[in-house]
Amino acid sequence: MKRSFLFALMTALVVSFTACQNPNGGKVENPACTEHDFDYALNEVSGLYYGNQYSYSADVFNYGLVLSNQQNVYDLMTGSVAYSPNSQYLFLDLYSAVSSPNHSTTFKVPNGVYNFDLEDTTAANTAGGSYTNLIVTYGDGEEVAMTYFKSGTVTVTDDLIEAMLVGEDDKVYHVKAANKLVDNNNSWGVGSMPGEFSTLTGDYTVPFNSDDLEIYGENYGDYLCIGKDLWFVYVDNWASGDEFSLYILTDPSKSTPVGTFPISSDISKEVALVGYPCGFTGNVEGAWWLKLDENYELLAMAPLKSGTVTISVDEEGVGTVQVNAKDDKGNSVSGTCVTEVVTFYGSDEAMPLSVSNKVKRANKKVLAPRTKVMPSMVWKK
Numbered sequence: 001m002k003r004s005f006l007f008a009l010m011t012a013l014v015v016s017f018t019a020c021q022n023p024n025g026g027k028v029e030n031p032a033c034t035e036h037d038f039d040y041a042l043n044e045v046s047g048l049y050y051g052n053q054y055s056y057s058a059d060v061f062n063y064g065l066v067l068s069n070q071q072n073v074y075d076l077m078t079g080s081v082a083y084s085p086n087s088q089y090l091f092l093d094l095y096s097a098v099s100s101p102n103h104s105t106t107f108k109v110p111n112g113v114y115n116f117d118l119e120d121t122t123a124a125n126t127a128g129g130s131y132t133n134l135i136v137t138y139g140d141g142e143e144v145a146m147t148y149f150k151s152g153t154v155t156v157t158d159d160l161i162e163a164m165l166v167g168e169d170d171k172v173y174h175v176k177a178a179n180k181l182v183d184n185n186n187s188w189g190v191g192s193m194p195g196e197f198s199t200l201t202g203d204y205t206v207p208f209n210s211d212d213l214e215i216y217g218e219n220y221g222d223y224l225c226i227g228k229d230l231w232f233v234y235v236d237n238w239a240s241g242d243e244f245s246l247y248i249l250t251d252p253s254k255s256t257p258v259g260t261f262p263i264s265s266d267i268s269k270e271v272a273l274v275g276y277p278c279g280f281t282g283n284v285e286g287a288w289w290l291k292l293d294e295n296y297e298l299l300a301m302a303p304l305k306s307g308t309v310t311i312s313v314d315e316e317g318v319g320t321v322q323v324n325a326k327d328d329k330g331n332s333v334s335g336t337c338v339t340e341v342v343t344f345y346g347s348d349e350a351m352p353l354s355v356s357n358k359v360k361r362a363n364k365k366v367l368a369p370r371t372k373v374m375p376s377m378v379w380k381k
Helices: none
Strands: 038-042 044-051 061-068 081-083 088-096 112-117 126-128 133-138 143-156 160-167 172-178 213-219 229-237 242-250 259-264 288-292 298-313 319-327 332-339 342-345 350-352 378-380
Touching: 038 061, 038 088, 044 172, 061 160, 088 112, 088 143, 088 160, 126 143, 143 172, 213 332, 229 319, 229 332, 242 259, 242 298, 242 332, 298 332
Parallel strands: 038 172, 081 378, 112 126, 213 342
Antiparallel strands: 044 061, 061 088, 088 126, 088 133, 112 143, 133 143, 143 160, 160 172, 213 229, 229 242, 242 288, 259 298, 288 298, 298 319, 319 332, 342 350
C-alpha cells in the first residue's frame, strides 16, 4: 500500500454527440451557428506550462491551455480537469520557441499561428493533435460530447486566442477566447473533492515520545514547473503509527527543506502546501496527519489547512520538525518531533544528514512522472 489513501473515483464519461448546438447553459453568449458548424465564444483561460519537458528540442516550450466558460479548471498537482454541467472545454497543446519567464505560476501563450499537428512533432508553432480536443457537457454533466480534430490553426494575439479546427467528423469548429493572463498562484487544490475529510472530533497533539522516530525527505525538483523544488517530507512515530505527510515548496538553491513554512496554497512562496483529496486520482495531496496500524493501513487522517511547519537540523545532525496547524474542521493538529534519524535525498543524489543508519523508507509515497491532460483525465465535480 502506498502512503496515500484512495477515495472512490468519479463517474466515468458517457460519450454522445448532437449536431450544431450552442450548449452554453446560460453562462456565455455564443454566436449563432450560421458561419461555421460550431461557434463558441468562451470567456476563461486556464493552463499549465510544461517547459521543454515534452518537447523533442530543448529550445521549444510547451503550453497546455483549456478555453472554457469555467474558471480555473486545472488541478495543479495532477494536471487533471474538473468539468461542470453545461460547459465547454477546448484543450490546446501549443509549442513555442518562446519560454515563460515566470514558469507556470503566471503566463500568456506567445503570439503566433500554431498549425494543427497530427504527427505530434512538438515543433515550434504547432498544436499537438493528440492533446488538442473539445469536450462539451450537457444537463447535469452525465452526457458528454468529445471531439478530436484532424486539421486547423490556432492564432494567438495580444488580446485573442482563436481556434479554427476541423473535426474528425468533418465539422468546422470555431472557438475564441480573450487572451487572459493564466494565474496559478492559488490553483493548488482546485481538484479537491468537496466536503470535510478530517476524522478528528477535537484538537489533537501528535505524540513524538518514543525511541522510534524518523524524519525523511525526498526532492522531486521543479515537479510543478513553477520554479520551486517540491519536497515530500515525512515525520514518523513508528511506535504509535502517527505521521505528518508534508509537501514543501522551497527555493531550488536549498539543498534541504529547512525553514519555517506557512501552510498555504500560494505557490509563489516557500510553503507547506495545503492538504486535499484529489477528485481524479483519489489520492491525498499536500499536508496531512495520518494514523496507521502495524500493516500501514489507514486508521485516521486530517488535511492540514492552515498554520506553520518549521524544520531544522543542528550541527550534530539532530532534526526538529514542529507543526502547528488547523484541519478542515477547525481542530488544532500539532506536534514536535526531535530525532537523530534524519535523511534528506536531493533530486539528483543522496544528501544524508543522519548520524544513524536507521532509515525506514517503507511505504513512502513516490511520484510518477508528471503527465499531461488527456480526455480521460477529466472528472465530474
